[in-house]
Amino acid sequence: MKKRPMTLAEKILATKLNRPYVEPGELVEISVDLTLANDITGPLAIKVFEKTGINKVFDPKKIVLVMDHFTPNKDIKSAEQVRVCREFARKYGILHYYEGGRCGIEHALLPEIGLVGPGDIVIGADSHTCTYGALGAFATGVGSTDLAGAWITGKTWFKVPETIKFIYYGKPKPWITGKDLILYTIGDIGVDGALYKAMEFTGEAIKNLSMAERFTMSNMAIEAGGKVGLIEPDKKNLSYIKNRLKREALILKADKKAKYADIKEYDVSKLDLVVALPHLPSNVRFVKELPQKIYIDQVVIGSCTNGRLEDLAIAAKILKGRKVNPNVRCIIIPATPNVYYEAIKKDYLRIFIEAGAIVSPPTCGPCLGGHMGILAKGERAVATTNRNFIGRMGHPESEVYLAGPAVAAASAVLGYIAIPEELGLKEED
Template sequence: MTGQTLTAKVLRAHGVGDVTPGAYGLLDVDLLMLNDVSGAVALKEFARMGAERVFDPARVACVADHFWPAKDIRSAHQVRLLREFADAQGIADYWETGATVDSGIEHALLAEQGRVLPGRVVVGGDSHTCTAGALGAFGTGVGSTDVAAVLALGQLWIRVPEAHRVTFAGTPGRFVTGKDLALALLRHGGVSGSTYASVEYAGEALTRTSVDDRMALCNMAVEAGAKTGMVAADDVTLDWLEPRLGHRPDAVAADPDAAYEREVTIDVSDMPPLIAAPWSPGNVRTVDEVGSGVRVHQVYVGNCANGTISDLRALATVMRGRTVAKGTRLVVVPATQRTYRQALAEGVVATLLDAGAMLSPPTCGACFGGHTGILDDGEVAVATTNRNFVGRMGHPGSRVYLANAWVAGAAAVTGELTDPAVLV
């Protein structure tokens, strides 16, 4: 009998009896996340279906992050709805920058708060909930109607995805991060190469990565069309979680003889940092392939998976003793308040401020074109975010290049697309 994939093990343990790809089942949810955008819609649906109480307040988390700090009256109202709902339902896991000691961008925040564990099921009203896969969880984003149903029942109707295995072979270079592994997969298969699949990542290169890198990798699984992306928990995962939990959690992994619907191996030994040029995360190239001379007006380092302390350290290494190029602006958004405090303690914030950067409180902000860094017509940005569609960060005439923090730092210093190896 063939062994089970990690995907099959997690789904079976959460109530799905038939884990054959394409089969349907009711999935028991360990954690449901609402934010101030999709959550506002979900709350209306929750009331419309006649529900009065959430299925379990201890398994619901509410995070104000997309339009917070509020940019206008409407966004202030949406956060108020979320705040009042959490209070009325007795939901203790409510985070709002300026009102709670710990806060931040939802996916990074839930992980650092120990709410995401190996083998668990995490559902959220945001497509990048797949970031939870970095810790060995099955994380997936759903629409507001599904969020409302899970709020009431604690279950999600799911079609079982195919399981794909992506192996990253070789030893990554100094300036190659989890962001580049995600872009490498997109370069290989494009934005539909993993449509509705659960992508299980493995390989020698992955064993050398941090949890921060794995968050960046799993975060962009959805850009390849995937239902989720997962890294089986190992000592790196458990070492990261143990101080946050006060104990060492159990790990879940695929069986050695598990069969996958698709297997891909990508050698990253000699791979340079990658970028995604406008207007698709799948338009992946090297900096040299794009060529120097691409004028950069804004550099944005932040996002639900690339505003980590690793990203801020890399950026500070490039910026130390240098300043932002004339005509270029550098916007830095730590993913969580805890990350912000750590960056302060390490002197990272001082280095970035001395270089001319603007630091923002944790927010999704400019990543989705909401606020705090909107682009004008004709402007070019290098961003550590996850999407670069037309108009994603502002004017439809703007252009966004997706990159890791090393490349972002090099662009901030030179004012154009630059290989970080030239500077560091």
């Protein structure tokens, strides 16, 4: 079989299948390098697994269970969910079980502790598993039944996706981060604009993004319907995994003549800070162009999208010496124990507490309306999370506005959706 030019998604799948190429639309069965579940999706997969009567998993080192959604346990039901996962891990010798003080938000934790690397095939019973595409991994969410099947066979199946190439160029304005880039992109193509397609993020502006910002972009590929959100490994990527990944990485790049379903280009120098209004991540507006002040009741800075140290650094820069508006609850959630620890060392937590913010242990809590920040009827929140569907963070008549950490922190101080310039801050650094 003769090789042909391939996109990054096609290249990863073909290489892992030991084939010269794969075709978009083709169904392939492929071995997985890592599987993931949490305290909500894990028990469902465990129930399916145990019904089969199989008495061993395919590889206890390639299963990860992260108790991050409703933990620390918010009620009896959530405690029972965690117990099911804990007992499964003990029974089958699952090496990577994370709970309590070892536990962080799964999609921040796994890259941080070196469980995911370039070229990996990763499936997780959580839609934001696509986060690891920032490392150059083919990572995607699956249902709990498919996950249970992979626990038995070590394999899963995909339809090879077509790829849309997104090229970003130019130098961003102050305070603009990867969150603004991906929200603007989703606003442009819509929540189904990349349905079951690979999103390949490229261009000079992507190369200049930090790994934290890249994780944010790949994380929200699913908000455009994407199967995966991929970024080619480069020097920043390799530097990130250098002292984390304990095995050889598979470094792959798209071919220059690869065929794409579409190519989109964006000049990031023309972008301003954005916010996604209810009730879709695609309902994006520039904050400075909002027709009126939108007053808020809550701010959440955290999640698998924006709970990394760089996100907290931006929030700390804005909140330092200022106070959270008395009409606002500001909840800040470091994504992992390490992020929490580093934030202590850098004095961010003191800044947050002195400003009147609430600092939470790592949890997904408020993002999915679980705990640690539920909205009442009529309340509005600015959140650095990834979804703002009806009822996502609480009451179905509440509202969630998605933004990056700069807008979230400025809004916490002023009490309405705002940008740092309204506080007299002109430059990010």
